[in-house]
Amino acid sequence: MTEPLLSVRDLVKTFAGRRSRTGRPGAPIRAVDGVSFDVGAGETLGLVGESGCGKSTTGRMIVRLLDPTSGTVTFDGTEIGGLSQARLRPHRRDLQMVFQDPYSSLNPRQTVSRIISEPLLVQGESAAAARKRAAELMELVGLIPEHLDRYPHEFSGGQAQRIGIARSLATSPRLVIADEPVSALDVSIQAQVVNLMERLQRELGLAYVFIAHDLSVVKRVCDRVAVMYLGRIVEIGDKAEVYGSPAHPYTRALLSAVPLPDPQAERTRERIVLLGDPPSPADPPPGCSFHPRCPKAQDLCRTERPLLRIAGPGSRQAACHFPEGPLPGGLSRDLPVM
Amino acid sequence: MILYLGRRLLAAAGILLAVCAITFTIFYLLPSDPAVAACGKTCSPERVAEVKVAMGLDKPVWEQFATYLTGIFAGRDYGSGPSATHCGFPCLGYSYEYSLPVWNLLTDRLPVSVSLAVGASVLWLVLGLGAGVTSALRKGGATDRTLMVLSVGAASLPVYFTSIMLIWGVVRTAGLLPYPAYHAFTENPFTWASNLLLPWIALALLYAAMYARQSRNSMIEAMAEPYIRTARAKGLPPRTVTVKHGLRSGMTPILTIFGMDLGGLLAGAVITESIFGLPGVGRLFYDALVRSDQPVILGVTLLAAAFIVAANLLVDLLYAYVDPRVRY
Amino acid sequence: MAPLLEVEDLKVAFDTPRGTVRAVDGISFSVEAGRTLGLVGESGSGKSVTSLAVMGLHRGAAVTGSIRLHGQELNGLGEKELGTVRGRRAAMIFQDPLSSLHPFYTVGEQIAEHYRVHFKANRKAGRARAVEMLAEVGIPEPARRVDEYPHQFSGGMRQRVMIAMALACEPDLLIADEPTTALDVTVQAQILDLIARIQQERGLGVVMITHDLGVVARVAHEVLVMYGGRAAEQAPVDRLFAQPAHPYTRGLLDSLPRLDDTDDAPLRAIPGSPPSLIAPAPGCSFAPRCARTTAASAEEHARCLAERPVLGPLAPGHQAACHLPLVPEGVL
Numbered sequence: 002m003t004e005p006l007l008s009v010r011d012l013v014k015t016f017a018g019r020r021s022r023t024g025r026p027g028a029p030i031r032a033v034d035g036v037s038f039d040v041g042a043g044e045t046l047g048l049v050g051e052s053g054c055g056k057s058t059t060g061r062m063i064v065r066l067l068d069p070t071s072g073t074v075t076f077d078g079t080e081i082g083g084l085s086q087a088r089l090r091p092h093r094r095d096l097q098m099v100f101q102d103p104y105s106s107l108n109p110r111q112t113v114s115r116i117i118s119e120p121l122l123v124q125g126e127s128a129a130a131a132r133k134r135a136a137e138l139m140e141l142v143g144l145i146p147e148h149l150d151r152y153p154h155e156f157s158g159g160q161a162q163r164i165g166i167a168r169s170l171a172t173s174p175r176l177v178i179a180d181e182p183v184s185a186l187d188v189s190i191q192a193q194v195v196n197l198m199e200r201l202q203r204e205l206g207l208a209y210v211f212i213a214h215d216l217s218v219v220k221r222v223c224d225r226v227a228v229m230y231l232g233r234i235v236e237i238g239d240k241a242e243v244y245g246s247p248a249h250p251y252t253r254a255l256l257s258a259v260p261l262p263d264p265q266a267e268r269t270r271e272r273i274v275l276l277g278d279p280p281s282p283a284d285p286p287p288g289c290s291f292h293p294r295c296p297k298a299q300d301l302c303r304t305e306r307p308l309l310r311i312a313g314p315g316s317r318q319a320a321c322h323f324p325e326g327p328l329p330g331g332l333s334r335d336l337p338v339m
Numbered sequence: 340m341i342l343y344l345g346r347r348l349l350a351a352a353g354i355l356l357a358v359c360a361i362t363f364t365i366f367y368l369l370p371s372d373p374a375v376a377a378c379g380k381t382c383s384p385e386r387v388a389e390v391k392v393a394m395g396l397d398k399p400v401w402e403q404f405a406t407y408l409t410g411i412f413a414g415r416d417y418g419s420g421p422s423a424t425h426c427g428f429p430c431l432g433y434s435y436e437y438s439l440p441v442w443n444l445l446t447d448r449l450p451v452s453v454s455l456a457v458g459a460s461v462l463w464l465v466l467g468l469g470a471g472v473t474s475a476l477r478k479g480g481a482t483d484r485t486l487m488v489l490s491v492g493a494a495s496l497p498v499y500f501t502s503i504m505l506i507w508g509v510v511r512t513a514g515l516l517p518y519p520a521y522h523a524f525t526e527n528p529f530t531w532a533s534n535l536l537l538p539w540i541a542l543a544l545l546y547a548a549m550y551a552r553q554s555r556n557s558m559i560e561a562m563a564e565p566y567i568r569t570a571r572a573k574g575l576p577p578r579t580v581t582v583k584h585g586l587r588s589g590m591t592p593i594l595t596i597f598g599m600d601l602g603g604l605l606a607g608a609v610i611t612e613s614i615f616g617l618p619g620v621g622r623l624f625y626d627a628l629v630r631s632d633q634p635v636i637l638g639v640t641l642l643a644a645a646f647i648v649a650a651n652l653l654v655d656l657l658y659a660y661v662d663p664r665v666r667y
Numbered sequence: 668m669a670p671l672l673e674v675e676d677l678k679v680a681f682d683t684p685r686g687t688v689r690a691v692d693g694i695s696f697s698v699e700a701g702r703t704l705g706l707v708g709e710s711g712s713g714k715s716v717t718s719l720a721v722m723g724l725h726r727g728a729a730v731t732g733s734i735r736l737h738g739q740e741l742n743g744l745g746e747k748e749l750g751t752v753r754g755r756r757a758a759m760i761f762q763d764p765l766s767s768l769h770p771f772y773t774v775g776e777q778i779a780e781h782y783r784v785h786f787k788a789n790r791k792a793g794r795a796r797a798v799e800m801l802a803e804v805g806i807p808e809p810a811r812r813v814d815e816y817p818h819q820f821s822g823g824m825r826q827r828v829m830i831a832m833a834l835a836c837e838p839d840l841l842i843a844d845e846p847t848t849a850l851d852v853t854v855q856a857q858i859l860d861l862i863a864r865i866q867q868e869r870g871l872g873v874v875m876i877t878h879d880l881g882v883v884a885r886v887a888h889e890v891l892v893m894y895g896g897r898a899a900e901q902a903p904v905d906r907l908f909a910q911p912a913h914p915y916t917r918g919l920l921d922s923l924p925r926l927d928d929t930d931d932a933p934l935r936a937i938p939g940s941p942p943s944l945i946a947p948a949p950g951c952s953f954a955p956r957c958a959r960t961t962a963a964s965a966e967e968h969a970r971c972l973a974e975r976p977v978l979g980p981l982a983p984g985h986q987a988a989c990h991l992p993l994v995p996e997g998v999l
Contacts, residue, residue: 051851052822157940187709188878192922192936199933214852221924221934244926258856259926260881264904266927267885274860275853278821294853565766572722573781573832574754577746583780587771663816664770 004078005039006208007063007176012036012072012082014058030283032058034232035072037309042175045202045209047223047240049216049255051279055232056212060178063210064098065089076176094124097169101181103161107153113139113164114149120171131171138167142197159190163197170201176208183218195222216259220244228252231290232282234309238317246326248312248319251291289322297323347655351648356408358644359637363407366633367400373435373633393417407432431641432634436627441638444623448607451521451619455542455611456604458535460597463543467550468593474551475558475589476581486551494548502541502614509537519615538615542608546600554593561589591661595654602650606643669738670697671872672721672757672840677732679713679720686945690716690728692896695978696889700839703866703873705887705904707880707919711941713896714876718842721874722759723749736840755785758833762845764825768817774801774828775813782835800831804861823854827861834865841866842874847882859886880923884908889984892916895942895952898978902985912987912994914959951976951990959991967991 014033033055040046048056061067063074065081074082081092097120100106107116117138118131126134136146142163144156153161162182169177182198183191199222201207213219219226220240227237228249236249247253254273261267275294280286286293292302301322312319313326366373374391375382382390391397394417395406406415410430417424417433426433431441470490474483509515519537522530561567562585570584607621616622620639627635659665679691691713698704708714719725721734723741734741736757741749753759761767768777778800779793788796794813801809804827817825826846833841843862847855863886866873875886883890883904890907892900892915900913911917921935939956942948954960954971963971971990978986981994 051853159940187941188880188919189709189922189937190940192924192934193938195924196933196936215924216852217924217926220926220928221931254853256926258852260855260859260879260885261927262880262884262908262920262923262925263927264884264887264908267881272856274856276857278823278854279851565761565763566769568719568724569759569761569767569829569832570769571724572753572759574750574752574836575781575784576750579780579784584769588769662771663773664818 006042006044006077007040007210008073008075009039009059009063010037010073010075012059012062012074013070014055014062014067015070028283031232031285032282033062034282034285036229036232036234037072038227038234038237040176040208040210043202043206043208044225045211045223047219047226048210048212048229049214049219049226050229051214051255053231053279053282054229055282056229057180059229060098060180060210060212064096064178066098090123093120094172095175097172097174097177099162099165099169099177099179099182102185103158103165104153106165107161107168109153112150112152113156116153116164117149117168117171120168124172134171135167138170141170141201142167143193157190158186159193162186162190162194166194166197166201170205170207173205174207176210178210178212180212181214182211184213184215191218198222216244216256228255231280231285233290233320235291235321236312236317236319237309238313239315242313242315242317246313248317248324248326249291249321250295250297250323250325252319253325254294254296289320299323344656347652351652354648355641355644359408359641360404362637362640363404364400366637367403369631373631431638434627434632434635436630436632436635441634444635445620445638445642448618448620448623450523451617452607452612452621453605454521454524454531454535455538455608455617455619456601458532458539459542459546459608460601460604462539463546463550464597466543466547468554468590470547470551471554472558472586472589474555475562478559483555487555490548490551492548493544494552496544498541498545498608498610499614501544502538502611505537505541506615519617521617521619535617538611538617541615542604542611550593550596553596554590557592558585558589561585564588587661591658594657594661598650598654598657599647602647603643605646605650606639671700671737672698672874673733673735674717674721675733675735677717677720677734678730679716679725680729681727682729683945688944689896689947690944691720692947693732694891694893694896694898695732696891696898696901698840698872698874700872701866701870702888703875703886705883705890706874706876706893707878707883707890708893709878709941711895711944712893713944714878714893715844716896717893718759718844718874718876721842722753722757724753724759751785754781754833754838755836756838757840757842758836758838759842759844760826760829760833760846763849764822764829765817767829768825770817773814773816774820774832777817778813778828778832778835781832785836796835797831800835801828803834803865804828804831806831822850823857826850826854826858830858830861830865834869834871837869838871840872840874842876844876845878846875848877848879855882862886880908880919892919895947896944897952898986898988899953900985900987900989901978902982902987906982906985910985910994912981912985912992913953913989914957914991914993915953916987917993918956918958948972950974951988959993963991 012033013035016030016032036059038046048059050056058067062069069082072082073080076092076096081089114132114135117135121131121134136149139146139149144160144163156164183194186194195218202209211219211222223240225238226240226243227234230251236243236252243252247256254275257273273296277294280293288304289302289307292298295302307320307322309318309320312324374387374394374396378387378390395403410426412428414425414427414430417426426440429442434441434444437444470486474486477483510518516533516537519534522534524531567580567584570580607619607624609621609625612619612621613625623635624639675695677691677694681688681690694717696704706714706717720730723744730742732742736752741752775794775797778797782788782796783793797813798809801813806812806824806827820828847858850858865871877883887904890902890904891898892913894915899915907916911920918937922937924934937956942952950972960968960971967990976988976990978988980986981992
């Protein structure tokens with residue numbers, strides 16, 4: 002791979018524990034605990050995991066809606082993780098975000114024209130040029146440019162999400178962080194938005210970091226997938242490898258838990274049902290954080306935290322002492338991360 | 340919990356100290372001379388100077404403030420030699436007007452104000468919450484609309500107007516009740532109540548109107564919660580759903596405002612007491628203002644602040660009891 | 668044997684400032700003991716309103732039609748009579764267990780309170796029942812946790828508490844309104860397994876309301892697909908997924924990204940958006956989005972737009988409300 006477009010290294014985000022009413026701060030919560038990955042130009046990386054795994058926090062740190070506690074975010078060769086907001090502004094053009102709830106992320110008192118052209122105005126474009134661009138973008142995302150002067154509430158959920166996408170594309174970014182872009186939408190509308198995002202990627206050469214809890218959607222849109230659990234990546238690799246022969250027991254369980262829209266398959270399918278709920282990031286278990294729920298946990302898992310390493314024939318990495326599936330020569334090659 | 344209480348008490352002391360300092364400073368900056376006020380209008384300049392020394396007014400302001408503060412805890416003496424008067428703990432100063440320790444004045448007047456506040460608060464809670472909850476449960480109906488129109492009406496009547504109307508209607512014209520005078524509760528509970536009834540009504544009406552609106556909104560909100568639907572889905576009797584599930588969460592926000600309101604009123608309702616001629620703290624405050632009896636003004640201010648701070652603390656503690664999610 | 672629950676021509680309408688919303692417009696279905704009916708639809712399809720109407724929990728809505736539980740008509744009963752049915756013979760669980768549980772009462776109290784009412788039991792018996800139910804739904808240390816409050820439980824455990832509460836009085840029917848939508852997928856699997864286990868043990872009839880076709884495929888025996896407040900298609904689960912007759916059902920299945928897909932062809936999305944419930948078009952509510960309508964002859968096209976299709980039988984147990992169904996009409 003040539004120089005990646007986005008390179009995230011050892012990203013950590015610690016939140017002060019929730020203050021109790023006594024004003025005593027709780028223990029710090031490591032929402033993201035050392036996350037590293039690359040995204041190439043025009044590529045889609047899926048970030049999947051259950052609630053509280055840190056996937057959204059990671060996305061927000063990349064676009065600097067949140068400041069990383071430590072670690073680096075390198076975008077197109079520049080370290081942007083520690084830049085001041087002013088120094089960051091020129092890079093904002095290339096780095097945009099789409100949010101989950103289309104309505105609450107669009108200002109209800111602004112017209113669509115204003116919403117879409119906002120990022121351009123911030124970048125110093127003239128109002129007329131910005132409006133022209135907004136009209137183009139409306140058309141690009143499959144909306145009628147004549148509706149530019151309407152307000153968000155006049156659009157359906159799917160259309161509102163198209164507006165959110167149009168806004169993110171205003172500055173012709175090279176990378177879009179999409180945080181659960183379709184999970185608030187109905188099934189029939191979801192497919193429209195997924196198709197739109199795929200088409201835009203082909204036409205504009207966009208790279209996506211696609212954050213979602215829905216494994217089926219991620220499988221559809223991504224080239225590579227990172228599975229997160231309690232602030233860490235537990236498995237990362239090409240989609241085919243991760244979905245085809247998951248190496249981490251958590252990935253396996255996650256995939257087997259998704260109900261398939263096929264009653265016959267559902268009846269015969271073997272399922273790994275995990276016990277309990279995901280633990281709180283405020284109080285992570287020692288060793289491998291997945292061990293309390295892992296069907297194959299051993300003593301080692303309770304004491305030693307596993308690092309990401311190559312598991313399987315390809316480039317896929319898993320953070321597990323006992324990864325699933327046959328390995329070449331029955332050996333796991335210990336390699337440094339990335 | 341103990342730790343929390345300790346912090347809150349410390350914070351309360353801080354607030355009271357700040358109130359004390361601010362009030363003290365304001366008085367120091369005022370042009371009127373306390374020594375003149377204390378000595379009387381016919382005083383010779385020599386006498387005023389003497390009084391100044393006796394009261395410690397010749398000293399710098401911070402020293403006066405320190406003396407005042409230590410006086411609260413340790414008592415202090417005014418003047419020296421045989422003419423010295425001792426003001427014991429808790430010494431809030433001497434009233435110029437009454438030549439009595441402020442503390443004694445306050446404790447004398449407090450039962451009147453407390454009687455007025457407590458009685459009125461019971462009345463407005465019953466009226467206000469009753470109307471509010473009834474309205475909420477019949478949202479949109481005729482009862483709801485009538486009650487809300489009435490509450491707007493009641494809220495727009497100033498206390499002095501209602502008071503005067505009550506006196507004119509009930510006492511003067513109909514002669515149903517005597518002109519209010521204060522009788523201690525311990526003396527005769529019935530006389531106590533019948534004399535205070537009109538002031539109670541006058542004071543409660545305004546609050547009842549406010550509480551009706553507040554509790555209506557809060558109850559409507561509570562009854563729209565998903566857990567109310569759950570309670571109904573379980574087949575609980577409608578009464579249980581409303582009272583046990585709705586009312587408890589609906590009334591919780593009322594607790595906060597009630598604490599504040601009652602705390603504020605305990606240190607006297609100036610207008611009501613003045614109109615009905617009740618010798619309460621509010622009346623004392625009014626008189627002191629008119630006569631620039633500074634130690635009294637300072638004392639009442641401190642007392643009011645103390646009540647509000649205490650009411651706040653009490654409300655917060657009660658919250659933990661009502662809402663299990665709140666833990667200290 | 669008569670079905671446990673029979674709903675016939677259920678209509679639910681709300682008056683709003685913008686007009687009357689026909690949230691449910693003529694739905695019929697039945698549920699037998701030990702069976703699960705999947706009620707599928709997107710937001711605004713009327714599936715949740717249907718479930719609330721069955722329990723008489725709708726507020727300020729005009730409900731017509733018949734709802735019979737064990738042959739007893741429920742529509743038109745007062746709150747008092749309904750009280751003997753709700754929680755006792757038909758119970759309900761909801762999407763968000765945190766807001767559906769009262770934050771101020773212990774889970775034990777919330778499980779026991781209606782048990783005490785329905786069985787005239789005392790506090791001690793109620794509490795014992797709560798502990799027993801918590802154990803049954805798989806909550807560890809039930810005797811200790813019975814005195815805890817909802818906020819002290821995790822999301823999955825809260826939904827277990829809801830289930831324990833719903834089943835405390837041995838109902839025959841359980842209505843589950845999106846019970847796993849707010850939960851993580853690994854926890855969803857646990858809850859679905861729990862409901863299935865309890866259903867088997869008790870012979871419970873279940874109405875599972877969901878937007879997730881995967882959940883339907885896993886748990887349902889029969890499926891009713893709703894669209895715009897009306898029934899689009901009804902069929903046994905295998906048949907529905909193998910041979911969907913309504914273009915909407917077909918469209919839903921096609922637009923779904925699937926874990927078991929092998930190709931990466933674009934998803935076949937359904938164009939357009941769901942219909943208005945305030946001024947429904949006279950014809951088929953799906954017609955404006957329907958590929959078959961578009962492709963049909965002018966005469967058929969006009970019929971789709973003008974005439975409202977009724978559920979017509981296609982095969983035993985399989986009905987679709989469509990003028991142009993995807994499978995030829997079978998002989999009954």
